[in-house]
Amino acid sequence: MKEKKRKEIIESAIKLFAENGFYNTSVQDIVTDCAMSKGAFYNYFSSKEELHIAIFQYYFEQMSTRTIEIDKENLNPREKMKKQLGVPFEELTKHKEFFIMYLREQSFSINKELREFMEKAQFETLTWYERNLKDLYGENITTFIGDIILLIEGMKQSYLAAMLFHDLQMDVDLLPNFLMNRIDDIVNAFQNGEEPIIKKSNLLSSFPQCSFGNMDRIEKASLLLADMQEQLENMKIDEEQRDGLAGVIDFLKGELKKPNLEKYAFQGMLANLKEIKEFDIYREKIAALLDVQLL
Structure with missing residues (x-):
């Protein structure tokens, strides 16, 4: 329910920003359009600027x-x-109309x-x-x-x-x-x-x-692993293989959260992804980001 209301606020803001402009649209305008109180709005967004990012x-x-x-x-x-x-x-x-307003x-x-x-x-x-x-x-x-x-x-x-x-x-x-x-x-x-x-x-x-060079190497590697997860969900492979590969990706995501990266552990787990050709580009990128030699 909360996610549905959040989406409603975003879509209302898109419509009002397109009609009136970002500066000329107030939080009050948005909550009136959504038939909610201003106090309720702040349960979803801390400010109009945060709503802007959400759009x-x-x-x-x-x-x-x-x-x-x-x-x-x-x-x-x-x-x-x-x-x-x-x-x-x-x-x-x-x-x-929204994009025209944004560029203007x-x-x-x-x-x-x-x-x-x-x-x-x-x-x-x-x-x-x-x-x-x-x-x-x-x-x-x-x-x-x-x-x-x-x-x-x-x-x-x-x-x-x-x-x-x-x-x-x-x-x-x-x-x-x-x-x-x-x-x-x-x-x-x-x-x-x-x-x-x-x-x-x-x-x-x-x-x-x-x-995008401002992003650190850990954040880039995390994005690549997230993309691999999406790719894995759409691959036509048997469930046992999918579950095994998903476990490898989850392990790697967990390793990235540690204060000190265990390169040998990362190297070994990346090798387990070699069986999927579509993952080669990700393995290469992650290895280069983290200075890990691929096996």
């Missing part, structure tokens, strides 16, 4: 949930990625909590790109995958901006296929000898000064 978490969770739903569909890697590329455009179409009033400060959330979201997005691109095109794209990710994001953000700033009417059903065709062109160019701009294979390590 961004809400949008990211909506997109993550939709992405996971597509993961569960019986699709080949290309169809899956194409469909998932369309998720941000679907969300923008549903809540366009973006002068209000981004506090520490919101910045940290944005860093985590960006880190997870880059990891998603790397995993899906390797599933689709194979490991041989590793040397130029950083360029591919930046070019995809550049195209995607440009179309999102055109929808917002210029109110261009686009067929969002056609956009994912169009983007996939352009990704094919980019990959073909590199495979035919185009020199990559980014010399390192890992985009995260190529740009240590980017905002």
Whole structure:
């Protein structure tokens, strides 16, 4: 019940912020729309600023949930990625007025909590790109995958901006296929000898000064393990194997909470995940973050 009311407050705030703006919408406006007292509001959020952060978490969770739903569909890697590329455009179409308001009033400060959330979201997005691109095109794209990710994001953000700033009417059903065709062109160019701009294979390590570089290595490793858990839930494997792998991931999450990391224990448990090819990218990233040699 509490979670349902919390969602109601968030959705009311999204509507009112879109109609009146962030500054011009008071907590009283929100509680009136939700038919609740101001005192009750503070049982859910300590301030309007905390509610603001919750809205961004809400949008990211909506997109993550939709992405996971597509993961569960019986699709080949290309169809899956194409469909998932369309998720941000679907969300923008549903809540366009809110995003216009946010960009118009973006002068209000981004506090520490919101910045940290944005860093985590960006880190997870880059990891998603790397995993899906390797599933689709194979490991041989590793040397130029950083360029591919930046070019995809550049195209995607440009179309999102055109929808917002210029109110261009686009067929969002056609956009994912169009983007996939352009990704094919980019990959073909590199495979035919185009020199990559980014010399390192890992985009995260190529740009240590980017905002997500502020996250510490333990936090990054924790996010990767959480992503592995989600992947595991959607894998078509027998329950005994799933339970065993889930136990390994839980053990690793517990190790990360200890004041002193036991590298040998971590090394041994990461080796138990070798049986799942989809986990290779995570094992490599976690090992690099924690300075652990993979077995």
